[in-house]
Amino acid sequence: MELEIRDIQKRYGKKQVLKKAGLTAGKGQCTGIIGANGCGKSTLLRVLAGAEKADGGGIFLDGRKISNPSREMARYTGYIPQESVLMPELTVADNLKLWASFGDYRENLKRLADLSDQFRIKDFYKERVKNLSGGMEKRVNIVCALLHEPEILLMDEPSAALDLVFKQELKMYIRDFIQKGGSILLSSHDEGELSLCQNLWAIKEGETHKVPEGLSIEEITSKYIA
Template structure:
């Protein structure tokens, strides 16, 4: 489903990504790990269409979203680290904005869909600025899934969240990949990494796959590789 080939990103003379390459199939959970500032968020931004690469190619089901940017919104649900929500509006109004181009029925989803699963039906009239960090993250994910995208990209979704919220997100991700969705995630949370199908270390702008080892050992090798 996903083919990422030789993605490079330069900011002036700074080379953030130096030929990042990987692929993913339906139902896979791809984890990208690395030190803060190594370019993980930049890579995910490029995969979501919110940033442009300097060079390289991306194919979703053999289609080129760089040539046809609408494919990004058709294929990808993206949850960045920063809050993508409109704080002054209610939960319901934020959902309405994201559902406006969706074939899904928001009223039904507030009863039985992802918004209901994350408990947003009980908070639908709350302004976003009054929500806890956990509820904001749940809402961000629900908005990203409004169009039922086959790919979900998450940039450190569990950062600074309580255990219950982390478990809610983890449980949903397991369901999403079981139903054929593809997840690409960056994280420092072992609980979010322990069921990944493949893990990549991003270092010096290059992705290196960590092969056939328990997650704990992978994480240890990651830290050794980063910090020497």
């Protein structure tokens, strides 16, 4: 499924974070978003996930404009934010059951078994989330986002707090996901993750810019991040 955004705008009080954001994330592709801290990368992903409402612009899926992003985008997207979406007082198992209850519960439980093996979270199912390490909690958040077999993944610094083993596991999942025709929009500072992207977009001064192919990391940093 192709995701396209046109002229997305978002303001917090007097601060215009996104002025004119537009990009395309093609089917079967990983599309990267780069930019300086605070440039609006996370804001854009929250808008696309339906977690926040844009002040202007449009979101399109396969050319069709989405009229109610807060409801419709949840049907097609899996969202891995920087911050945890889990309830800290509940156990990992209870959090996962809660997420599995959205949609086809039986099918979600089947996928949960496979994902739990892949990201090795079964060993701490009975632990309360508040007692987990940052890496453990991130792995559970990733599993929650993947439970419903989304067609589009929105990933905001997804490997943050993960150790090397699970960074590699996540990269393998990303490769497999796009090979099967999924679309990924990925915000990251990790060169390894960005190397998986077929296209790069930069956010600077509230606007998006297509990064030309062939630029070195130093050139990209100098032009779009510094």
